Amino acid sequence: MLSRDTRDPATRPRLLLGLLALALLWPGIRFSELDLSVLLASDSQSEMGRFVATFWPPTHGAEFLQLLWQATLQTLAIATAGMALALLLAIPASLLASRALSLSAASRAGRPSQWGQLLRWPVRGVLIFLRSVPEIVWALLFVRAVGLGPTAGVLAIAITYSGMLGKVYAEIFESVDQRPAHALLQAGSGRLAAFCYGILPNVAAELLSYTVYRWECAIRASVVMGFVGAGGLGQQIDLSMRMFAGGEVASLLLTFLVLVLFADQLSRLLRWRLA
Amino acid sequence: MKRLVNLLLVLCIGVAVLASFRYLGIDLGELGGSGNLKQMAAYVQRFLSPDLSIGHLQAIARGALETIAMSALGTLLATVFGLLLALPAAGRFGWPLQGLSRLVLNALRAIPELVWAVLMVLAAGLGPNAGTLALALHTTGVLGRLFAEALENTPPEPAEAIRLQGGSAIGAFCYGTLPNLFPQLLAYVLYRWENNIRMASVLGFVGAGGLGQMLYLSLSLFQEAQASSVILAMLVLVLAVDTLSSWSRQRWVKA
Amino acid sequence: MTLHLTRVSLTHANGLQALRSLDLHIDAGEQVAIIGPSGAGKSSLLNVLATGLRPGNGELQVLGEHPWQLSARQRQRLRARIGLVHQAPPLPPRQRVITAVLAGKIGQWGIGKSLLNLVHPLDVPGARAALARLDLHDKLFAQCQQLSGGQLQRVGIARVLYQAPEVLLADEPVSAMDPVLAGHTLKVLCEHAREHAVTLVASLHAVDLALAHFSRIIGLRDGQILFDLPASAVDREQLDALYANEQLQPSPAPVPTLSVQIPRC
Numbered sequence: 001m002l003s004r005d006t007r008d009p010a011t012r013p014r015l016l017l018g019l020l021a022l023a024l025l026w027p028g029i030r031f032s033e034l035d036l037s038v039l040l041a042s043d044s045q046s047e048m049g050r051f052v053a054t055f056w057p058p059t060h061g062a063e064f065l066q067l068l069w070q071a072t073l074q075t076l077a078i079a080t081a082g083m084a085l086a087l088l089l090a091i092p093a094s095l096l097a098s099r100a101l102s103l104s105a106a107s108r109a110g111r112p113s114q115w116g117q118l119l120r121w122p123v124r125g126v127l128i129f130l131r132s133v134p135e136i137v138w139a140l141l142f143v144r145a146v147g148l149g150p151t152a153g154v155l156a157i158a159i160t161y162s163g164m165l166g167k168v169y170a171e172i173f174e175s176v177d178q179r180p181a182h183a184l185l186q187a188g189s190g191r192l193a194a195f196c197y198g199i200l201p202n203v204a205a206e207l208l209s210y211t212v213y214r215w216e217c218a219i220r221a222s223v224v225m226g227f228v229g230a231g232g233l234g235q236q237i238d239l240s241m242r243m244f245a246g247g248e249v250a251s252l253l254l255t256f257l258v259l260v261l262f263a264d265q266l267s268r269l270l271r272w273r274l275a
Numbered sequence: 276m277k278r279l280v281n282l283l284l285v286l287c288i289g290v291a292v293l294a295s296f297r298y299l300g301i302d303l304g305e306l307g308g309s310g311n312l313k314q315m316a317a318y319v320q321r322f323l324s325p326d327l328s329i330g331h332l333q334a335i336a337r338g339a340l341e342t343i344a345m346s347a348l349g350t351l352l353a354t355v356f357g358l359l360l361a362l363p364a365a366g367r368f369g370w371p372l373q374g375l376s377r378l379v380l381n382a383l384r385a386i387p388e389l390v391w392a393v394l395m396v397l398a399a400g401l402g403p404n405a406g407t408l409a410l411a412l413h414t415t416g417v418l419g420r421l422f423a424e425a426l427e428n429t430p431p432e433p434a435e436a437i438r439l440q441g442g443s444a445i446g447a448f449c450y451g452t453l454p455n456l457f458p459q460l461l462a463y464v465l466y467r468w469e470n471n472i473r474m475a476s477v478l479g480f481v482g483a484g485g486l487g488q489m490l491y492l493s494l495s496l497f498q499e500a501q502a503s504s505v506i507l508a509m510l511v512l513v514l515a516v517d518t519l520s521s522w523s524r525q526r527w528v529k530a
Numbered sequence: 531m532t533l534h535l536t537r538v539s540l541t542h543a544n545g546l547q548a549l550r551s552l553d554l555h556i557d558a559g560e561q562v563a564i565i566g567p568s569g570a571g572k573s574s575l576l577n578v579l580a581t582g583l584r585p586g587n588g589e590l591q592v593l594g595e596h597p598w599q600l601s602a603r604q605r606q607r608l609r610a611r612i613g614l615v616h617q618a619p620p621l622p623p624r625q626r627v628i629t630a631v632l633a634g635k636i637g638q639w640g641i642g643k644s645l646l647n648l649v650h651p652l653d654v655p656g657a658r659a660a661l662a663r664l665d666l667h668d669k670l671f672a673q674c675q676q677l678s679g680g681q682l683q684r685v686g687i688a689r690v691l692y693q694a695p696e697v698l699l700a701d702e703p704v705s706a707m708d709p710v711l712a713g714h715t716l717k718v719l720c721e722h723a724r725e726h727a728v729t730l731v732a733s734l735h736a737v738d739l740a741l742a743h744f745s746r747i748i749g750l751r752d753g754q755i756l757f758d759l760p761a762s763a764v765d766r767e768q769l770d771a772l773y774a775n776e777q778l779q780p781s782p783a784p785v786p787t788l789s790v791q792i793p794r795c
Contacts, residue, residue, distance in 0.1 A: 008628070008651055009671055024347075031344035032407045033484075038399040039408065048398040077295035084292045132513040134473045136480065137506060140494060145318045146311070150299045224389050228480060231299075234389075241393055257385050274281060436620035439582050440693060441610025441637020446644045450633045454622035 054246025058254060067236065068255055075232035075259065078150050078225075079218040082157025087211070089162035094169035095192075097123040100178060100199055106185035124170070130163025139225040153230030157218050168210055176202045208274045212267045219263045223256055233259070318499075325504035334489065335508045341403045342485035342512065346475040349410030350468045356411070357418035358460075364419060365426035380423070384416025392478040406483030410471050418467060425459045426452070461527055465520040472516045476509045486512070532558040532697060532729045533579055538588030540574055540753075548574035550753040551588070556731060558696075561723055563740035563761075564733040566750035567773050572733035573617065575750065576699045579731065580614040581605060593696060610637030613695035617702040619686035623675035627666070627685055630674060631657040634693035660692040661685070663718050679706035684715065691722060698723060700732035704739070712736065716743045737769060 028034075097120055099105055104113035112120070135156050142152035173195075181198030185191070226234015233256055240248035362368065363376040391409035399405045434451030442450070479487020486509050493502040533556040540549040548571040556562055564572050577583045578590065581597040590597060592612065597605050613634075621630050628651050635653075636644045646652065654670070661667045664684040674682060683706050690698060700719065704712035716732075720743050723730035734740045740747055741761050749756040749764075749772045757768050 008654065010626075011650060014649065027340075028344040028348050031340050031403065032348045033402055033404040034348055034407050035399065035404050036408070038404065048394060051394075051397060073298060077298045080292055080295040081299060081301065084295075128514070129510070132510050132517070133506060134477050134509070134513075136477045137490065137509065140480070140491070144494060145315050151301055154299065154301060220387065224387050224477075227389050237390065253386065253390070256387075260385065270284070273284060432616075432618075432620040433622050435582075436614075436616060437633060437636060438606075439580060439609060439614055440612075440634065440690075440695075441606050441608075442633075442644075443606070443636070443641060445641055446633075446636040449645065449648055450625075450629070450636060451620070451622065454625040457624065 051244060051246055054244070055250035057247060058250035059245070059247035060251065064248065064251065068251060071233045071236045071252075072255055072259055074150055075219060075222045075226070075234070078153040078222040078230070078232050079157065079215060082154045082222070083161060083211075083215050083218050085154065085158035086161035086165055089158065090165035090169060093123060093127055093162065093166035094173065095195070096120070097127060097166065098170035098173040100170075100173035100176075100181060101191045101195055103185055103191065105178075106182040124167070127163045127166040127170075130159055131161075131167060132163075133160070135160035135221050136225050136228060139230045140228045143229045148229040148231075148235075150231035153222055153225045153232065156225055156230065157221060160221075161214060161218060165211065165214060169207060172203050172206055172210070173199055205274075209271045212270045212274075216260075216263045216267045220260065223259075321499035322503040322506075324500055325507055326498075326500040327504060331501060331504060335486070335505060338484075338486040338489045338505070339508055339512055342472070342475045342479075342487070343516075345403050345406045345410060345478070345483075345485055346468060346471040346516075349407045349475070350414055350464060350471050352407075352411035353414030353418050353467070354460075354464050356415045357422050360415065360419040361422035361426055364423035367426075376419075377423075380416045380419040382416070383412055384420060386413065388413045388474050388478060389481060392481045392483045396482045401482040401484070403484030406475060406478040406485060409478060409483060410475060414467055414471060418463060421463045422456075422460060425456055425463070429455045458527070462524060465524055469517055469520045473513055476512070532556055532560075532593055533731070534589075534591035535578070536589040536591075538578060538585040538590060540571075540578055540583060540585050542574070548753055549578065549585070552753070552755060554748070554755065554758075556729060558729055559723075559727045560746060561720055561730045561744050562732070562746045562748060563744035564731065564748045564750055565735075565737055565740050565772070566733075566756075569752075570750040571753040572750055573701050574753075576614065576701045576731065576733055579697075580612050580699050581609055582614070606637065610693075611695050612697045613690035613693045613699065615683075615687050615690050615698070615700040615703045617705060619682045621674045621682060621685060623673070625674050627661070627669050627672055627674060627677070628654065628657050630685055631660055631688050631692050634660075634689040634691075637693070657688075657692060660688040663691065663722070664688050664715060680708070680711060683707065687715065687719065694726070695728070697729045698731070700730070702733055702735060705735060709736070709739075712739060713742070720744070 095101055099112055099116075099120065102112035102116045102120075104116045105111055138156035138159050139152055142155045146152055146155070176199060178199075181194045184194035184198050189197075222230070222232050223234040223237070226232040226236070227238045229235060229238075233252055237249060237252045237256075240252060360376050360380055363372040364380055366373045388409055391412050392405060395405035395408045395412075399408060429452055431452075433455065434447040437447040437451045438444070476486045476490075479485045479489065480491045482488060486505055490502055490505045490509070493499075493505060533554065535552050535554040538549055538552045538554075539547070541547045552575070554575075564575065566572055574583065578585055579592065581590075581592065584598055593608065595604075595608055597608055600608065629648065632647055632651055632653060639647070643652065651657065658667050658670055661670060661684075664687060666681060666684050666688065669677065669681065669685075674685065677685065683703060687700070687703055690700075698719070703719065704715050707715060716739055719730065719732070722728065732740075732744070741764060745761055746758070747761050747764050748758045749768065751772055756772055757764070759768075
């Protein structure tokens with residue numbers, strides 16, 4: 001029995017990983033200027049505490065409630081309109097980008113020819129670009145381009161979510177059994193027909209489920225984008241925060257929570273019914 | 276009957292979409308009209324020549340490092356505190372603590388990161404510290420809830436066996452539950468880190484440092500060339516983190 | 531008396547009565563086999579002896595103590611002196627064999643040592659020796675999910691051997707092994723018990739193995755002891771009465787597989 005056998009092979013990689021983590025931790029703390037004590041320090045606590053103390057009671061005057069209602073409807077409208085536009089872009093993009101529609105893949109057991117792969121990459125690249133830039137950056141740009149208000153929000157959601165939806169749709173198309181579609185393609189049907197008869201029935205439920213889930217995310221995103229002037233609840237929260245009107249912020253936050261809950265329930269209902 | 280209800284639902288959705296456009300007063304025709312398009316095209320043109328001077332690139336590099344550090348440390352703190360809160364939230368310490376910890380986790384995750392960032396800027400001042408804390412607080416809520424669900428779904432037999440041979444509760448958790456839980460935890464943490472790098476770029480808009488603060492500043496000063504190079508940097512960052520996280524997932528997350 | 535059951539009854543949470551008014555006395559250093567048909571209550575009996583399940587009524591005495599009258603901490607210390615080999619080894623799939631075996635001594639180590647062991651195994655030679663007796667020393671650093679059912683059972687046994695308890699309880703320790711390997715493993719267990727004066731109680735399905743390796747045989751049926759005899763005195767008639775209308779070879783329970791959900795972005 002060699003003494004070498006009793007050494008644990010996992011020691012070296014673990015040690016290296018540990019050292020790497022420590023080596024990255026120090027500059028990480030320096031760059032992020034991490035300081036947890038601010039949460040407990042007395043002066044900042046009193047400043048933040050004073051602000052948070054004004055949260056109670058939440059403002060509930062009739063005029064403000066009217067404003068609240070309008071802002072909520074606006075947020076819902078931004079999310080829905082944005083998703084509708086996003087779908088308009090995403091559906092054709094996903095069909096273009098997905099290998100599921102590849103004619104060459106049908107006769108090569110699922111792997112498209114060189115040309116097939118080459119032509120699909122630009123579309124995929126565009127989709128990835130659209131989804132990688134955070135939607136709030138798009139919102140900021142659109143606010144500068146088309147002015148303050150919900151239009152910027154709608155366009156921002158439309159662009160970012162078309163990227164997200166397009167990419168995930170393309171992946172969903174490819175994740176399901178391809179053989180029915182391949183059989184149809186080899187029998188001479190058009191690509192779209194093969195897709196509708198061969199793939200769509202299997203993926204419809206998952207597509208719907210993901211779309212509804214994304215709509216829910218869009219509502220939250222609309223609120224966040226409001227901070228840069230894209231309308232809805234977010235813009236109101238930003239305004240109230242700037243005026244240090246704690247009561248209004250509290251009401252707005254509560255409304256946001258209720259909205260998110262409502263959207264969650266609605267999305268569950270839709271997913272259950274339509275899937 | 277089911278088909279009728281489904282058809283009605285689809286109609287309702289269609290009506291809702293149209294109503295949204297009407298309510299917002301968005302006229303797509305006007306938007307796509309030649310005047311507006313020309314205006315937008317002119318605006319986009321100003322972005323097409325990014326500023327790549329050394330000084331600006333150095334500033335971007337520093338901003339990028341701040342953003343990465345914010346997201347990484349925020350996620351790391353959230354993992355630790357999320358796990359600590361997930362234990363009572365999964366019912367390990369009794370019913371009243373479960374309710375309380377679930378309430379705390381829900382409160383933390385319901386408030387968007389941006390709102391947390393504004394609060395943290397009030398508490399900690401401008402700079403990346405506020406952003407890190409904001410990310411940490413929000414992500415604790417998200418990860419804590421995900422961890423609690425994963426904890427509830429792990430098989431209890433290995434931990435029970437350790438308890439049966441005299442091990443302490445901590446020993447039973449570390450040797451019995453954690454090995455089963457670890458791949459799922461890692462998957463959630465990596466997924467959240469991908470999301471946090473996007474949010475970290477954005478929190479700078481309210482003063483929390485990083486690339487976001489640079490972008491907000493240059494856009495406010497109408498320096499589109501500088502702004503476009505910051506956006507490119509954000510893009511590269513997001514793509515890099517996405518690739519790294521999916522590689523890590525392939526390598527370490529195998530059930 | 532090391533193990534002492536007086537009129538012990540046990541009813542499971544789902545209403546099934548597993549043990550009915552059982553009386554059992556086992557001295558220190560004895561080697562006892564428990565046989566019986568499926569559903570006779572063998573696992574329940576062993577779990578009661580291991581202080582895993584609390585009997586509904588009756589008196590239980592293990593190693594001179596009444597475990598259910600002790601405080602929780604004292605009971606944990608008592609449990610460290612009792613070892614239970616489970617029928618389905620409760621080993622996490624991604625855990626390495628060495629960690630699984632060294633986990634046997636967690637009851638005796640403090641918190642610090644247990645946590646340190648997770649990062650770096652503290653007693654590789656000890657674990658190796660325990661696995662070597664079961665011919666598994668080459669799997670020292672493999673992951674549990676890479677082992678077969680029989681190998682996993684042997685790792686479970688190695689863990690209990692490493693724990694070095696005073697009372698060794700084994701619930702179907704060889705059910706996933708072929709007859710030759712099963713016989714060899716039982717021989718190792720009995721030798722260990724003899725050398726270290728450990729009380730060994732094993733439940734077995736294969737009657738021939740029980741008769742070959744153990745000196746005292748207890749027949750359990752429907753939660754009651756049908757006979758309690760030395761191996762030489764067990765004859766065909768009593769075995770027929772024990773296993774009347776029952777199959778002799780049950781199938782092992784399926785193990786649920788773990789799945790990881792990766793959220794879609």
